[in-house]
Amino acid sequence: MASTAELEKIVSQVRRDIVRMVHAVNSGHPGGSLGCAEYFVSLYFEAMKHNPSGFSMDGKGEDLFFLSNGHISPVFYSVLARSGYFPVKELATFRKLDSRLQGHPTTHEGLPGVRVASGSLGQGLSVALGAALAKKLNNDNSIVYTLHGDGELQEGQIWEAAMYAAAKKVDNIISTVDMNGQQIDGSTDQVLPMGSLRAKFEAFGWDVLDLEKGNTISSVVAMLKTAKEHTGKGKPVMILMKTEMGHGVDFMMGSHKWHGVAPNDEQLAQALTQNHLEDEADY
Amino acid sequence: MKKYTYTEKKDTRSGFGAGLSELGKSNPDVVALCADLTGSLKMDAFAKEHPERFFQVGIAEANMIGIAAGLTIGGKIPFTGTFANFSTGRVYDQIRQSVAYSGKNVKICASHAGLTLGEDGATHQILEDLGLMKMLPGMTVINPCDYNQTKAATIAIASHEGPVYLRFGRPTVPNFTPADQKFEIGKAVMLNEGTDVTIFATGHLVWKAIEAGELLAAEGISAEIINIHTIKPLDNAAVLASAKKTRCIVTAEEHQMNGGLGDSIAQLLARELPTPLEMVAVNDSFGESGTPDQLMVKYGLDAKNIVAAVKKVITRK
Numbered sequence: 001m002a003s004t005a006e007l008e009k010i011v012s013q014v015r016r017d018i019v020r021m022v023h024a025v026n027s028g029h030p031g032g033s034l035g036c037a038e039y040f041v042s043l044y045f046e047a048m049k050h051n052p053s054g055f056s057m058d059g060k061g062e063d064l065f066f067l068s069n070g071h072i073s074p075v076f077y078s079v080l081a082r083s084g085y086f087p088v089k090e091l092a093t094f095r096k097l098d099s100r101l102q103g104h105p106t107t108h109e110g111l112p113g114v115r116v117a118s119g120s121l122g123q124g125l126s127v128a129l130g131a132a133l134a135k136k137l138n139n140d141n142s143i144v145y146t147l148h149g150d151g152e153l154q155e156g157q158i159w160e161a162a163m164y165a166a167a168k169k170v171d172n173i174i175s176t177v178d179m180n181g182q183q184i185d186g187s188t189d190q191v192l193p194m195g196s197l198r199a200k201f202e203a204f205g206w207d208v209l210d211l212e213k214g215n216t217i218s219s220v221v222a223m224l225k226t227a228k229e230h231t232g233k234g235k236p237v238m239i240l241m242k243t244e245m246g247h248g249v250d251f252m253m254g255s256h257k258w259h260g261v262a263p264n265d266e267q268l269a270q271a272l273t274q275n276h277l278e279d280e281a282d283y
Numbered sequence: 284m285k286k287y288t289y290t291e292k293k294d295t296r297s298g299f300g301a302g303l304s305e306l307g308k309s310n311p312d313v314v315a316l317c318a319d320l321t322g323s324l325k326m327d328a329f330a331k332e333h334p335e336r337f338f339q340v341g342i343a344e345a346n347m348i349g350i351a352a353g354l355t356i357g358g359k360i361p362f363t364g365t366f367a368n369f370s371t372g373r374v375y376d377q378i379r380q381s382v383a384y385s386g387k388n389v390k391i392c393a394s395h396a397g398l399t400l401g402e403d404g405a406t407h408q409i410l411e412d413l414g415l416m417k418m419l420p421g422m423t424v425i426n427p428c429d430y431n432q433t434k435a436a437t438i439a440i441a442s443h444e445g446p447v448y449l450r451f452g453r454p455t456v457p458n459f460t461p462a463d464q465k466f467e468i469g470k471a472v473m474l475n476e477g478t479d480v481t482i483f484a485t486g487h488l489v490w491k492a493i494e495a496g497e498l499l500a501a502e503g504i505s506a507e508i509i510n511i512h513t514i515k516p517l518d519n520a521a522v523l524a525s526a527k528k529t530r531c532i533v534t535a536e537e538h539q540m541n542g543g544l545g546d547s548i549a550q551l552l553a554r555e556l557p558t559p560l561e562m563v564a565v566n567d568s569f570g571e572s573g574t575p576d577q578l579m580v581k582y583g584l585d586a587k588n589i590v591a592a593v594k595k596v597i598t599r600k
Contacts, residue, residue: 058358066353107385115356117385120376126346127381130353130361133338137314138357157377160346168338 052084068124122155151183166205295451300325302437367396397537414542428489477507495589
């Protein structure tokens with residue numbers, strides 16, 4: 001068990017990785033990545049039972065994670081590297097030619113830690129359900145985790161999968177929706193208001209948990225622990241996690257404008273300073 | 284012309300059902316998924332024999348493809364079953380990203396392909412599926428010709444690592460291939476050696492090609508007939524060897540000209556061995572309601588049209 005202070009230090013490191021990665025290639029998605037730093041660190045450094053140094057595709061006996069909103073690849077790559085799936089220095093190849101760190105995550109180049117390609121939205125929950133069903137067939141009582149954007153819930157396939165998961169009692173899955181309230185064209189309320197997601201998922205038959213402080217590491221760690229206690233009871237588990245897009249970099253916070261825009265040199269320097277650059281030299 | 288006979292007509296989808304049932308008994312990793320068409324796909328036997336390995340997903344094909352991709356991660360070999368239209372066009376992006384690009388070992392099994400679905404009409408008669416699937420990198424595309432070959436193909440693809448599209452159909456057609464014939468993915472089957480023309484046929488058109496071969500023989504024309512059950516990877520060596528020998532080609536398929544078997548063969552020949560070629564296929568048109576036989580005649584997918592194409596292509600040598 002890592003202490004809260006230790007986890008916070010990793011979160012700052014991950015935020016520095018994210019802004020450096022997108023700055024280096026002047027592309028990528030920093031906003032959603034920054035907002036999910038606490039979630040990813042809690043998952044990979046605390047909640048999941050996994051084997052970073054011996055990655056296997058089938059992950060038998062391990063908890064699995066599926067990133068459905070693949071555009072927040074910077075935070076995924078950073079946490080995979082920092083937890084030991086591949087060398088940290090490989091983060092410098094993000095979105096470059098011949099890299100395993102493609103713009104959106106993929107298995108195609110064999111990057112350890114990734115089990116399916118994502119990017120075209122709405123597909124990850126179905127894939128995760130398949131992996132969860134295989135675990136049941138294999139008598140493997142590990143957990144399958146998924147992350148989705150709130151905007152992503154506008155895709156119809158999510159609701160096909162949501163209906164299936166509850167109907168067939170896939171209760172070894174913990175899904176999380178990143179409720180940052182932003183998507184490319186504006187706030188989710190401006191683009192396509194989705195009403196009460198709690199009511200919707202409950203109506204579909206899910207066990208729904210609210211995480212109000214998705215950018216507070218201790219709250220996320222506690223929620224993932226609670227969620228795990230809710231598995232195995234006949235219902236899929238959903239965490240509605242409130243976060244702030246761009247969290248940790250003041251000029252990016254709370255705006256959809258930083259969904260897919262990279263910082264310039266000056267903005268990078270500011271972002272690094274705001275995330276404990278003094279702690280150490282990075283990659 | 285070699286004589287082909289058959290004792291009964293059977294549907295290729297039943298060949299799939301029989302193959303799947305056999306796999307269920309022999310391979311514990313094989314699982315099956317269906318989107319509310321278990322009876323139509325002849326998956327009932329597997330579902331009854333292995334309820335724990337059968338996933339009824341309801342009318343939600345996108346979710347079915349995704350679940351199948353995920354099941355491979357736990358070492359399973361998923362076979363999805365629905366109509367060809369809903370197996371391809373409806374879920375193209377799911378197949379592209381979650382299966383093909385992700386390199387998942389999913390077997391996409393598709394019934395009621397083409398015009399021979401019949402009375403339901405063009406909404407269900409997909410004639411673009413082979414093209415859609417063959418364009419995906421790494422996808423193997425198979426279109427067997429009768430019950431026995433479909434059963435053998437179903438069993439064979441379970442041992443092939445990688446995504447496969449297996450296409451079959453609804454109507455009963457002559458079951459003439461030997462029940463014990465081994466199915467080799469990517470290996471063309473020589474049905475009749477000839478010297479004047481080569482007919483490359485796939486799926487339901489293979490029997491029509493045999494009928495055409497008999498009509499041609501009666502007129503003194505020697506047709507080589509080759510069954511291309513694997514559209515991708517194409518048996519390039521078999522195509523080139525026969526083209527070199529007969530120096531003119533007819534292709535026959537229950538599919539659009541664009542993107543089908545004829546298109547693959549024309550592409551190969553244009554690069555390696557330019558050869559006169561005529562295509563028997565649907566020419567940039569949707570189908571319509573009717574009986575399978577009426578539709579095959581109206582859209583020119585019968586022995587008569589193969590004979591006409593042969594006579595035309597011979598004059599172009």
